[in-house]
Amino acid sequence: MPSPTPGSVVSFTVAEVSDFERRITLLLDSSRLEAAESRAARRLARDIHVNGFRRGKAPRRMVERVVGRERVRNDAIEDLLTDRLPAVWEGTGLTPAVSPVVDDIREVEAGVEVDLFVSLWPTLATPPVYEGRTVELEVPEEIGEEAVGQHLDRYREQFAELETVERPCRIGDYVAIDLSSSHEGRPLETPAATGFMYELGVETLVEGLTDHLLGCEAGAVVEFEAPLRVAVGELAEGTVIGVRVVVDDVMEKLLPDLDDEWVSDFTDFDTASELREQVLEDLEGERLDSLRSQLRGVLLTELAEEMELDIPEAVVDASAVRMFEDFRGRLDKQGSTVEEYVEATGQDIEAVFGQFRGRATAQIQVGALLDSVAEHTGIEVGDEEILDAYQALATRTEQSAESIAEEMAGSALENSVRGDILRTRALDILMRAVVPTDGDGSLIDLRFDPPGAPETVEDETE
CATH class of the missing domain: 3.10.50.40 (Chitinase A; domain 3)
Known part of the structure; x- marks a missing residue:
């Protein structure tokens, strides 16, 4: 039987099921359970009709006849769990990734024992080795005059x-x-x-x-x-x-002639040479962004494959459901449905949801990896970074960044923003720390550092 946990008024025990799963057994004593059942019966009485009684005035025994004794007890247990679980999380330091699941309820001499199955966010003690790691990329062709000319022709076609x-x-x-x-x-x-x-x-x-x-x-x-x-x-x-x-x-x-007169009349540039130089710069920037995106995908995939992370099924399912519902919402805005999508793609609903489970698993793995890198490198997020993030939100509202920061201080949203910043910086460290090469083993310069203010990987990981 659970005994009172030191420093807590709630009696519970914790058993490890797996790395990121726990079974918590709580004791709900008879006196508190009896009071909770009475409150649950009064609440149920307001929602049901009992012959001979005004709504909300039926005694507990009559309510139990209508809805069943088990319904009253289950509602009472749910109320007690809601009231007592915060003390459990505080006493154990656990943070559930999803709502705990009631696994078993047993009558005991002192009251009722409830087994809760708790799934935690998976964490990675140490990230796979990444510093100096070689990552091979498929390198697109260099930007030449032909590509620049084709881009300019597409622009001229607008005035053809x-x-x-x-x-x-x-x-x-x-x-x-x-x-x-x-x-x-x-x-x-x-x-x-x-x-x-x-x-x-x-x-x-x-x-x-x-x-x-x-x-x-x-x-x-x-x-x-x-x-x-x-x-x-x-x-x-x-x-x-x-x-x-x-x-x-x-x-x-x-097509109009690509001369200085036309360029000055129809673009923001004075000469055709200036326009050509800007197009070349833009195309090279797109090529660089493509390489960086490829590096990000290849690197995260390789590191995830080396991670040994036993993710609880409940965590994967909960994340997949959120993704699936977001997908359903996007289809709804487009005037379509999941059923129509399934029919059009020739899949069944299980296959579609399976795809979201795969994405959810990958997302959770990447999150654990980046959190581990952030902890490994000692990244800290300052108040100014949080304020900068709120500044972007302030531009879409009538509030100032300072007022948003004051409202969000200590909230779950602030923690979420802080976590996003940590992961973004951790990803930046990962990408700077590896060695991108082409198929011949030649180094690819991805020019991460801004001109005039270079930062080395060592500077960021100190």
């Missing part, structure tokens, strides 16, 4: 003009067409269009439209059969339909 030409059409041209379609001799409302401007090379509802029009001139009439690329009305994707196209005009897309 169309000019009618008397020649066969080719990829990149626009054609003005009248399109009609039919299925099994019956005209279709879709796809159909009159005076439609179609750019050769762009996919449409009709598969292979470009191939059938390529080389045609104004006045040409083209008839063919082709499958639908997507479902249209009652016709499923892939249904073969008849298509008739009349080409009214062929138009060539004319």
Whole structure:
């Protein structure tokens, strides 16, 4: 039988089930249980109808006849647990990751013993070795003149003009067409269009439209059969339909000259050279961001595979449920449902939830890894960093960062913000500490340090 834990008015014992699971046995003495049952019965009396009594006035014995003795006792036990568990957490130093689960209830001489199954957030005593670790990345091509030119062309296309030409059409041209379609001799409302401007090379509802029009001139009439690329009305994707196209005009897309005059008129730059330099810088920045993102993914995956972390199933399930409900909410905003998603992807609901369990497991592993790195390197989050985080929130509200900080002081939200900052800094330390290389073993410079203010990994891990 549990005995009073030193320093606590609650009697309980703690047994280790696994690294991150505990079984806590609490004793609820008879006198407190009796009082809790009376309170539970009075509360239930307000919600049920008992013949011969006004709502809320039925005696306990009558309430128990209606809802059952077990319901009254279970409600009373739940009330007592809610009241006593804070003292248990304080006495043990445990922080449950999910709500404790009642595993067993036993009648004993002194009252009732309740076994609670408690799942904890998994922690990692020591992170896998990461300093000096070599991480091989797939390196994208260097940014050359061709990539810069293609980017500039896409920008110039926003200001392009169309000019009618008397020649066969080719990829990149626009054609003005009248399109009609039919299925099994019956005209279709879709796809159909009159005076439609179609750019050769762009996919449409009709598969292979470009191939059938390529080389045609104004006045040409083209008839063919082709499958639908997507479902249209009652016709499923892939249904073969008849298509008739009349080409009214062929138009060539004319891009503006990339000279200083055009650049100064339509961009924030004065010369074409300045614009080109900025495009090159932007593309190189995107390439660098891509490499850093790849490093983050590869590194975290490799380290997670080396971790021995027995994550409680209840913790994984709770995280997966939250992810799943977020997903359901996003679908709802898009006017769709999980059931429609399942049907469209050809999966069953168990498979979809299994994917979220996999993501939840990976997320928990990464969280434990980063927490361990933060502790290992002695990272501390200062008040100024917290205030900076609140500043971002203040820009979306009418409050100041200082007033938000005052409201959140000591709250769960502040702890969450502090934890996010710790993990972000821990990830930064991880990425700076490893050695990214290409397939040939050559070092890749990811330029983490800002110009003029370099920080070394050693500085951050002292």
